[in-house]
Structures are given as C-alpha cells and as structure tokens.
Amino acid sequence: MSNREHDHGSDCACPDCGDPRSMDFLDKYLTVWIFLAMGVGVGLGYVAPGVVDPIQEYYLVEIGLIAMMYPPLAKVNYGQLPRVFSAWRVLSLSLIQNWLIGPTLMFALAVVFFSGLVPPFPAHPEYFLGLIFIGMARCIAMVLVWNDLADGSSEYAAGLVAFNSVFQIVTYGVYVWFFALFLPPLLGMDALVAGIGTFDITIEQVFWAIAIFLGIPFAGGILTRFGGVRAKGEAWYEERFVPTISPVTLLALLFTVVVMFATQGDAIIAQPTDVLWIAVPLTIYFVVMFLVSFAMGRGIGADYSTTTAIGFTAASNNFELAIAVAVAVFGVGSGVAFATVVGPLIEVPVLLALVNVAVYFQRRFDWGGYETGRLESTKPANNDVAPSKTDDD
Numbered sequence: 001m002s003n004r005e006h007d008h009g010s011d012c013a014c015p016d017c018g019d020p021r022s023m024d025f026l027d028k029y030l031t032v033w034i035f036l037a038m039g040v041g042v043g044l045g046y047v048a049p050g051v052v053d054p055i056q057e058y059y060l061v062e063i064g065l066i067a068m069m070y071p072p073l074a075k076v077n078y079g080q081l082p083r084v085f086s087a088w089r090v091l092s093l094s095l096i097q098n099w100l101i102g103p104t105l106m107f108a109l110a111v112v113f114f115s116g117l118v119p120p121f122p123a124h125p126e127y128f129l130g131l132i133f134i135g136m137a138r139c140i141a142m143v144l145v146w147n148d149l150a151d152g153s154s155e156y157a158a159g160l161v162a163f164n165s166v167f168q169i170v171t172y173g174v175y176v177w178f179f180a181l182f183l184p185p186l187l188g189m190d191a192l193v194a195g196i197g198t199f200d201i202t203i204e205q206v207f208w209a210i211a212i213f214l215g216i217p218f219a220g221g222i223l224t225r226f227g228g229v230r231a232k233g234e235a236w237y238e239e240r241f242v243p244t245i246s247p248v249t250l251l252a253l254l255f256t257v258v259v260m261f262a263t264q265g266d267a268i269i270a271q272p273t274d275v276l277w278i279a280v281p282l283t284i285y286f287v288v289m290f291l292v293s294f295a296m297g298r299g300i301g302a303d304y305s306t307t308t309a310i311g312f313t314a315a316s317n318n319f320e321l322a323i324a325v326a327v328a329v330f331g332v333g334s335g336v337a338f339a340t341v342v343g344p345l346i347e348v349p350v351l352l353a354l355v356n357v358a359v360y361f362q363r364r365f366d367w368g369g370y371e372t373g374r375l376e377s378t379k380p381a382n383n384d385v386a387p388s389k390t391d392d393d
Contacts, residue, residue, distance in 0.1 A: 033250070034257055040258050040261075042269060045262035046269065060255075061256055062212075064255045065252075065320070066324075068320045070248070070249075072141030072161075073165060073217050073222075074224045075221075076158065076225070083156070087306075089300055090302055093302075098314055101292065101314070102138070105288060110135070113127075115184070115189045116192055117188075117189060126330075126335030127277075129196065129201075129326075129339070130326060130340050131282070133326050134282070134317050137318035138164040138316075138318055139164070139313055140318050142351070143161060143312050146312040146316065146351050150312065152306075152312065164318075168214070172214070180196070181201065199336075201329060212328065213324030213328060214324070260333075260337060263333040278346075282342065282347070286316075286347060286354065287354070290358075293307070293315060294307055304362050304367035308362075312354075323343070
C-alpha cells in the first residue's frame with residue numbers, strides 16, 4: 001500500500017487531503033495574490049492617504065488577523081497528540097528542530113543581516129525584530145499543505161501541528177523575550193539595543209498580544225472542533241466544515257496585507273529594495289532548516305513520510321502569529337510589521353520548490369526503517385525493517 005493510500009483513507013487526519021501534486025487555485029498562486037494585495041494596498045495608501053484613519057479606528061487589521069488565525073486552529077485534530085508522544089525519538093527530534101535549532105538559526109541570520117555587527121550590513125532593529133517574531137513562531141497551518149504535496153505522513157503532521165499549537169501559546173513570549181531583549185545586550189550589539197530601546201517593547205506587550213491573537217482563535221478552534229464533532233460527527237467536520245472555512249485564512253491574509261500596506265504606502269515606495277533584503281535571510285532559513293531536518297530524520301532511521309512531516313514543520317513558520325504580534329506591539333505601519341508580512345511572500349515559493357526537492361529525495365535514497373509516523377498497528381510485528389516506498393507507489 002502506498003503512503004498516499006494509507007494516509008488518506010477514511011481516518012484521514014489531514015484537512016488538505018487530495019492529489020499530492022495539486023493545490024487549489026488560491027493556494028497555488030498565493031505569492032501572486034500577495035504581490036497583488038501589496039500593490040493594491042500601496043496604491044490605496046498613496047492615492048487616498050486618508051484611508052489610514054478608518055483602518056485604525058475600526059481595527060480592520062486586528063479583525064483580519066484574528067480571522068486569519070482561526071481556521072488553522074479549528075482544523076487541528078488535537079486527538080492526534082497521543083500518537084506524537086508515543087514516538088519519543090521522532091518527537092525529541094522535532095522538539096530539537098522546532099524549538100532549538102530553528103529559533104537559534106533565525107537569530108543568527110538576524111544578527112548577520114540586521115544587527116550592525118557584520119559589515120557591510122548596518123543595524124536595522126525593526127527588521128531584526130521582524131525576523132525574530134517569524135523565527136519563534138512554529139508553523140501550524142501551511143505545513144499541512146506542504147506535507148501533503150510531498151506525500152508525508154498526514155497523521156504525524158496533524159499531531160505535530162496540534163503539539164506546536166499548544167506549546168507555542170506558553171513559549172512564544174518567552175522565546176521573543178530571550179532572543180530579542182535578553183541576548184542582544186549580552187552579545188554587545190550596542191547599536192541594535194539602542195534601536196530596539198526606541199520601541200519601548202516589553203514582555204508584557206508580547207504576552208498580551210499572544211493572549212488576544214493566539215488565545216482567542218485557539219479557544220474558538222477547540223470549541224468549534226469538539227462541538228462540531230460531537231454534534232455532527234468527525235466525517236462531517238473534516239469533509240464539510242473544514243473545507244468551508246479553509247479559504248478564510250488566505251482571504252483574511254490578503255485583506256490584512258491590503259490594509260497594512262495601505263498604511264505605509266509612502267515608506268514602501270521610498271524603499272522598494274527592502275523586500276529583497278529581508279527575503280535573503282528568510283530564504284536561507286527555509287532551505288537550511290529543510291535540509292538539516294531531512295538529514296537528522298535519516299540519521300535516526302525515520303521513514304520518508306515521517307521525515308517529510310518533521311522536515312516541513314521545522315522549515316515552515318506561523319507567519320500569521322508573527323504578523324499579529326508585530327501589529328499589536330509596534331503598530332500596523334511599523335517596519336517590524338512590514339518585515340513579518342514579507343514572511344509568507346517568501347515562504348510560499350520557497351516551500352513549493354522544497355516540495356520538489358523532497359520528492360526527489362524520496363526517489364533518490366533508500367528509505368527503509370520503521371514508519372514511525374503511522375499508527376502503532378502498522379509497524380512490523382517482528383521488528384523487520386518496514387518496506388520502503390518504490391516509484392510504483
């Protein structure tokens with residue numbers, strides 16, 4: 001049986017099940033839509049600068065951000081958590097990748113490009129903070145799409161998404177404080193620290209933003225899932241309700257991009273190369289995390305489907321949360337918020353390219369080993385090596 005047949009049967013835990021080489025129209029051209037939304041927003045702000053006041057008065061950005069965060073958290077099957085904890089070696093690897101290597105790598109890239117310590121790059125504290133906000137937020141949404149396209153284990157991906165959703169509520173504020181406020185002074189980043197000090201950022205502001213923009217949709221997602229499944233059943237929830245709410249995330253993202261860029265149209269027109277500047281460390285991050293994750297997955301003997309799930313989870317980020325916190329703490333027109341918006345703009349095309357790399361790895365290497373991303377009942381009973389996939393699957 002192929003991974004696709006096994007993973008996407010009647011007990012499919014992935015809300016994006018479908019043809020492994022297809023995406024819906026909105027997902028497939030997301031980068032194009034983001035560019036168009038940026039253009040519309042910049043044009044709107046440039047032609048009608050008075051639009052900024054009603055955007056801020058009616059909290060349009062904040063409404064868009066909460067709407068953007070809700071569907072991914074309502075999709076998550078939190079019942080998959082026990083399966084994640086049962087595979088302790090894979091869980092340990094994923095924890096190291098997501099909560100040690102990933103944040104440290106993003107911090108290092110932010111230091112290189114925006115701290116002022118590495119010539120010829122000057123200190124750029126708002127972009128430094130934007131990268132930190134992105135790097136500390138682990139992916140809970142689009143990873144399901146990338147994993148599905150690359151034929152990864154949907155069960156393990158869903159369980160890991162559930163784990164990250166819960167874990168980052170507790171840890172995100174601590175990570176932002178440690179990498180953005182605690183470490184820079186210790187490492188002698190005087191110019192950066194002085195720049196960050198002008199923002200008057202406090203850990204209380206970050207936790208308050210998390211409580212609003214992650215806590216509210218998280219509570220709504222849990223209530224929706226358990227209430228919907230109890231009232232209508234699992235099949236109705238996964239096959240009818242989840243597909244109905246799925247487009248809300250991307251539509252809300254595009255709406256948020258329009259209104260955000262409308263508030264800073266003049267600044268963007270004055271500095272068009274900043275998008276490319278921010279894109280470089282983000283691209284490096286996505287590629288390095290992906291390759292390191294695949295190497296570590298093979299190193300512990302995980303099969304292809306499990307390695308793919310943990311690889312894309314480690315390489316992706318929760319840009320919705322990063323944008324929300326940046327807007328709440330620094331304001332919609334800040335450079336920090338601008339840097340976080342560049343996140344999905346770069347992540348989508350890079351991760352799509354890495355899907356093809358994963359498929360190449362699947363065919364290129366021998367993926368014998370336990371299928372640790374599966375249900376326990378699918379492991380070989382006699383400790384034989386599980387059969388690897390072939391090109392015929």
